[in-house]
Amino acid sequence: MAVVDCSNMAEQPKNPHDAYFRHVMSEATAAAGEVRSVLPEAAAAHLDWDGMELQSCSFVPKELRSRYTDVLFRTRWDDRDAFVFMLIEHQSSSDDLMAFRMLEYMVAIWNRYLRHNQHVRRLPVVIPVVVHCDPRGHRWSAPTELGDLLDIDPGMRSALGDCLPRLRFLLDDLGAADAAALRARKLSVTAKVLFVSLKIGPGNSRLGHDLLPLEGELRVLIEDYPGEFDQVMAYLWSVGKTDVAGFAPLIDRLGPRAKEIVMTTAEKFRIEGRTEGRAEALLDQLGVKFGAVPDGIVERVRGAGAGRLRVWGARVLTAQTLDEVFAE
Structure with a gap:
């Protein structure tokens, strides 16, 4: 070929x-x-x-x-x-x-x-x-x-x-x-x-109910396709508006493994949401102190973990230039 x-x-x-x-x-x-x-x-x-x-x-x-x-x-x-x-x-x-x-x-x-x-x-x-x-x-x-x-x-x-x-x-x-x-x-x-x-999925606040017709398929994902139900939940949590309690009807049908994945996904997105908030706050600080923030710096900040964001956030207080904030 x-x-x-x-x-x-x-x-x-x-x-x-x-x-x-x-x-x-x-x-x-x-x-x-x-x-x-x-x-x-x-x-x-x-x-x-x-x-x-x-x-x-x-x-x-x-x-x-x-x-x-x-x-x-x-x-x-x-x-x-x-x-x-x-x-x-x-x-x-x-x-x-x-x-x-x-x-x-x-x-x-x-x-x-x-x-x-x-x-x-x-x-x-x-x-x-x-x-x-x-x-x-x-x-x-x-x-x-x-x-x-x-x-x-x-x-x-x-x-x-x-x-x-x-x-x-x-x-x-x-x-x-x-x-x-x-x-x-x-x-x-x-x-x-x-x-x-x-x-x-997008904007849906009733996913725990609306996904019930897919119970059989979701059960197959959990039992036979390791990691796939995690992918589904990550997507639905990103685009939907259903909280943990809203997924209860589905969790009750699918059992403890589904509950574990839903809870883990919820915690992951809670942490990521907090990190995203820190990143945006840091970008606001940089803009106020140094003016327009270059695209490369914006991408770097938004892609950073919580630990690195804390270090940069502390440096903003005393740094005179952007280079001082992001020095390795």
Whole structure:
């Protein structure tokens, strides 16, 4: 099988929606189930689903990674190379230029392929999939066809005909499906929990009740997938509004191990929240004393632990420059 250059390594997304999506969809079985749910059956029959291999690449530019994350798999289409490219979009409004962005990413995949397979005279198929997950439940409203982005009148469109570029990406709009429909999909357990959590998690103050239909799947995660229920709870705690008491209906069903994980997650986020507060307070102090704080310092402060923040906070009282605050 030919290779694709993956020197542009994917970073772990900082947005909780993206981080959870990448964690689950980086597993081939989960990704295969999702793509098969949106791909026409006639096309799905030709792909080697068991041979999907994750590529450690990201084609989303750094400035857009707060809005999207992507995963790329290499596989075979009958006896030919093929790629499956998945991107999740979690904005509160659809990206009108998504079809153009997907074309850019596909061209980037082909360019990387050609750099490492210079003998080929044909390009591998790239199957583009966009998963739309609006935290407020809004449906996708932007074009999925590249041709629909072209600013031409019907007469010009007809005259140019096949000269116009054509591309349509596969769209999985979670806003158009309810939680019951997502539970009914033929997905891996981890993927099913992912999509339902993406659907019902943000802003939800009743997760202990609303997750009860997933009791069976969550029990499987606890018993057979070490660490996966922890991932689910970390995501739900990040985006939801349910406190420990609110998770009681679910904990009562799932037992002591679930309770332990919920309590551990709650404590972790309590500590992280306190550390985040310290970081923001320190940045306020730095701004008052030294003026505008450089982006590099802001990132350093927000990424620091509680101990380091205490040291820097004490230095602010006597330091004359930023360098004195952050001297090693």
